[in-house]
Amino acid sequence: DVKVTQSSRYLVKRTGEKVFLECVQDMDHENMFWYRQDPGLGLRLIYFSYDVKMKEKGDIPEGYSVSREKKERFSLILESASTNQTSMYLCASSLWGVGYGYTFGSGTRLTVV
Amino acid sequence: RKEVEQDPGPFNVPEGATVAFNCTYSNSASQSFFWYRQDCRKEPKLLMSVYSSGNEDGRFTAQLNRASQYISLLIRDSKLSDSATYLCVVNIGTASKLTFGTGTRLQVTL
Numbered sequence: 072d073v074k075v076t077q078s079s080r081y082l083v084k085r086t087g088e089k090v091f092l093e094c095v096q097d098m099d100h101e102n103m104f105w106y107r108q109d110p111g112l113g114l115r116l117i118y119f120s121y122d123v124k125m126k127e128k129g130d131i132p133e134g135y136s137v138s139r140e141k142k143e144r145f146s147l148i149l150e151s152a153s154t155n156q157t158s159m160y161l162c163a164s165s166l167w168g169v170g171y172g173y174t175f176g177s178g179t180r181l182t183v184v
Numbered sequence: 185r186k187e188v189e190q191d192p193g194p195f196n197v198p199e200g201a202t203v204a205f206n207c208t209y210s211n212s213a214s215q216s217f218f219w220y221r222q223d224c225r226k227e228p229k230l231l232m233s234v235y236s237s238g239n240e241d242g243r244f245t246a247q248l249n250r251a252s253q254y255i256s257l258l259i260r261d262s263k264l265s266d267s268a269t270y271l272c273v274v275n276i277g278t279a280s281k282l283t284f285g286t287g288t289r290l291q292v293t294l
Contacts, residue, residue, distance in 0.1 A: 102280045114228070114271075115288035121280065161227055169275055170216045173282060175227035 074098070076161050077176035082184050090149040092179050095163030100174075101167040103145035105129075105137065107158040108178075114161065120145055121167065152183045186208050190272050190285040192236045197292055201262050205288045207272030208254045216275040217248055219257050221268045222287065228271055231257075 104119040106129075116129030118137040126137050134156060138146045145164075145167035149156055159180050163173035175180065192206045197203045209217075217231055217234035232239065234246040235256050245258040255274075272285035 111286070113262070114284040116281075119281065165280055167280055169280070170233075171271070171280065172220075172230045172233065173228075174216050178227050 074176050075162055075164050075176035077160075077179050078083055079179050080177065082182065084149075084152050085143055086153060087182055088149075088152045088183075089115045090152050090181070090183075092147040092149075092162075092181070094145045094147070094164075094176055095143055096164040096174070097143065098147075098164070098174075099142065100164035101142075102165045103139065104163040104165075104173065105145065105147045106161045106163065107131070108161055109158050117147065123138075152181075154183050157181060157183045186285075187211060187276060187283045188272055188274050188285040190288045191252045192286060192288060194289040194291050197240075197262055197290070199262055199292055199294055201292075202258065202260045203262055203290065204256055204258045205270055205272075205290075206254050206256050207285055207288075208211045208252075208278075209272075211255070211274075212250075212253060214253075214274045214276055217246075217255050218273040218282070219244075219246055219255075220271040220273055220284075221291060222271055223268050228284075231270070262290075264292050264294070266290060268291045 075096045106114045120139045129151040136148045162176040165171045165173045219231040220228040221231045222228040238247045243260045247256045269287040
């Protein structure tokens with residue numbers, strides 16, 4: 072089974088801090104994604120990557136950046152955390168191409184105070 | 185119009201009932217379709233892919249209607265453990281990128 076591992080289950084950070092969320096997958100998937108999920112808004116795509124060192128903006132990239140230096144690792148960075156970034160963050164990976172579903176990590180619940 | 189639309193529910197059904205959810209999508213070029221299940225405070229997990237001819241997995245049946253641009257999920261003989269949010273997911277045509285509906289909540293009761 073594909074495993075997608077997110078480094079932290081719960082995280083509390085202060086406003087203005089730089090926050091790193093790490094995600095690692097172990098099945099050689101080309102694609103990796105970062106979503107946030109908020110009640111009533113569903114899953115919203117922040118950034119995604121189809122290859123090492125490649126990144127594309129999703130629907131809500133403002134206030135975030137990403138890094139993919141190795142195929143198995145995709146990091147989400149909150150440059151200066153704000154309270155409106157309090158959310159559940161989900162990382163996912165998939166094979167390249169149409170017809171493949173995603174495998175999600177167990178999520179990081181981030182609270183910014 | 186949202187790219188993927190679902191009735192948020194909740195659908196409250198007794199154990200043993202049959203329940204069906206529909207989901208509509210706006211882009212006729214969509215190529216692949218899925219149902220995901222998400223338990224409270226957990227990550228979404230793939231329930232089943234949806235194929236043009238329809239497909240079944242135990243008590244779960246998925247159907248695709250391309251002409252009307254909707255997919256459906258039928259759950260027979262509902263169990264308490266089926267209580268979850270069911271997400272409709274569509275590939276809108278950009279390779280590998282999926283679009284998620286906001287989910288339909290199902291609550292199965294005794």
